[in-house]
Amino acid sequence: MTSGIYLIRHCRAAGQEPAAPLTEEGHAQALRLRDRLAATPIARVVSSPFLRARDSAAPLAARLGLPLGIDERLAERVLAADPAEDWRDRLRQSFADPGLRWPGGESGAEAMARGRAAVDAAAADAGGPVAVVTHGNLLALILHSFDGRSGFDTWAGLTNPDVYRIDPAGQVQRWWSDEG
Secondary structure: OOOOEEEEEOOOEOOOOOOOOEOHHHHHHHHHHHHHHOOOOOOEEEEOOOHHHHHHHHHHHHHHOOOEEEOHHHOOOOOOOOOOOOHHHHHHHHHHOOOOOOOOOOOHHHHHHHHHHHHHHHHOOOOOOEEEEEOHHHHHHHHHHHHOOOHHHHHHHOOOOEEEEEOOOOOEEEEEEOOO
């Protein structure tokens, strides 16, 4: 592993669909995120393809003079094909049973595997710390892959944005939250 991974939940957005933009506050958060991470010797910046994640990562990449890499595997997990009023209960169940897959959705185990593969690929041969911008559900699953923490409780406690640092030994700590 590199000298560290900064796993980042995107800034505040106007919706959940892939093209949802950042809010005005979200754009301001992206600048604070940039300023907070700019002193860190980040070697690579990789983002989900969703607009809110790209727009959260772009100011940091620009400040560091790095290209913004896009990895489709960092897209948010689809819990189910159809919206459901009880989505929060379904999400809790899916974290408790990683193999559970709601119709048209992705199981927690499947999402965790693709998210972890994206993080590992971003960190491979980076030559320094990497910043990886993704979404809350997937971020909680990726953190679980490193330290076994409760996925649902972690997800429920996330802010927009939120940054966790994973050190070279795989130890996880919350590094920064703009709302905390």
